[in-house]
Amino acid sequence: MTGRLEGKVTFITGAGRGQGRAHAVKQGSEGAKVIAIDICENIESNPYPLSSWDDLQETKALVEKAGSQCLTVKADVRSRDQLADAMEQGVKEFGRLTTVCANAGILPMAMGDPNPTDFQDAVDVDLLGVMNAVRVAIPHILSAGREGSIIITGSTAGMMPNTLSPARDPKNMMGPGSAGYGWAKRILISYTEEMALHLSPYGVRVNCIHPTNVNTHLIHNDGIYAMFRPDLEVVTREDFIPSSEYFQALPIPWLEPEEVADLVCFLASDESKNITGDNIRIDAGSYIKWPNGPA
Numbered sequence: 177m178t179g180r181l182e183g184k185v186t187f188i189t190g191a192g193r194g195q196g197r198a199h200a201v202k203q204g205s206e207g208a209k210v211i212a213i214d215i216c217e218n219i220e221s222n223p224y225p226l227s228s229w230d231d232l233q234e235t236k237a238l239v240e241k242a243g244s245q246c247l248t249v250k251a252d253v254r255s256r257d258q259l260a261d262a263m264e265q266g267v268k269e270f271g272r273l274t275t276v277c278a279n280a281g282i283l284p285m286a287m288g289d290p291n292p293t294d295f296q297d298a299v300d301v302d303l304l305g306v307m308n309a310v311r312v313a314i315p316h317i318l319s320a321g322r323e324g325s326i327i328i329t330g331s332t333a334g335m336m337p338n339t340l341s342p343a344r345d346p347k348n349m350m351g352p353g354s355a356g357y358g359w360a361k362r363i364l365i366s367y368t369e370e371m372a373l374h375l376s377p378y379g380v381r382v383n384c385i386h387p388t389n390v391n392t393h394l395i396h397n398d399g400i401y402a403m404f405r406p407d408l409e410v411v412t413r414e415d416f417i418p419s420s421e422y423f424q425a426l427p428i429p430w431l432e433p434e435e436v437a438d439l440v441c442f443l444a445s446d447e448s449k450n451i452t453g454d455n456i457r458i459d460a461g462s463y464i465k466w467p468n469g470p471a
């Protein structure tokens with residue numbers, strides 16, 4: 177532990193696994209106390225399972241192993257009340273909130289009959305869930321000082337044209353859920369700039385990171401595999417590698433969650449104290465390779 181986040185209290189959504197867990201462990205290892213929340217159940221229209229309570233407990237154990245403390249709360253980012261309650265519990269336990277990682281997200285691609293409500297289901301989590309987390313955090317961050325860092329997780333999907341709905345962009349054949357994902361991530365770009373402006377006078381920073389493919393359940397599931405390898409009946413992780421590698425300029429199939437966590441830790445720390453309102457790509461060159469969307 178090097179203590180870059182000593183004295184900080186960080187609230188992380190979607191902390192049961194994947195990038196959220198990596199944020200919890202990394203920030204814990206740097207001295208932050210962690211309030212880790214996750215839905216711990218599935219969302220019906222999302223075609224792959226979400227984290228369980230046991231997953232969230234595993235995150236807690238890993239944060240403790242890294243030398244810090246972790247409070248876990250089951251909460252759905254679609255419910256502002258549940259988030260407010262979780263934050264209340266965390267602040268009671270650890271003191272003043274300094275950091276928010278609005279990370280929870282789903283990519284509900286319909287494989288079969290596309291359902292228009294999938295668009296809304298994606299937006300509810302990927303956009304409104306972020307806004308809910310930020311909304312309930314602001315009074316806490318402002319109540320006891322003028323310092324704070326809000327880090328939102330976007331996606332390169334929000335920067336590339338072919339994540340719009342198929343009606344607008346025939347290259348996107350992934351249905352309304354995927355279009356909702358891309359739209360939500362796109363809106364997060366201007367939301368970040370807007371909130372950063374409003375919070376700057378109070379010394380609170382807001383930034384958004386935009387990763388390319390990351391080695392988590394969000395890409396490693398049957399739906400994504402079938403989408404990218406329609407030529408195969410059974411698709412393995414190895415079969416998926418070339419399709420995933422295709423997105424990045426650097427010759428890698430995906431980022432590791434811990435690599436994204438390093439960037440988020442920097443944004444949570446005072447080392448980034450003059451950075452706000454930024455949309456930061458961590459994409460191994462995927463945007464410069466495909467500014468008009470992958471061919």
Ligand SMILES: NC(=O)c1ccc[n+]([C@@H]2O[C@H](COP(=O)([O-])OP(=O)(O)OC[C@H]3O[C@@H](n4cnc5c(N)ncnc54)[C@H](O)[C@@H]3O)[C@@H](O)[C@H]2O)c1
Nearest residue numbers: 190192194195215226227252253280281331389390392394
């Ligand atoms: N994996 C990728 O390729 C990739 C690329 C770019 C951006 N992202 C973004 O990164 C973020 C983290 O995703 P990940 O890659 O770790 O995927 P993941 O599926 O492994 O983790 C997402 C976590 O969010 C939780 N979650 C989902 N809906 C929730 C809700 N309503 N309330 C609370 N928790 C909820 C899940 O249970 C899960 O633990 C998401 O915002 C995602 O859109 C992922």
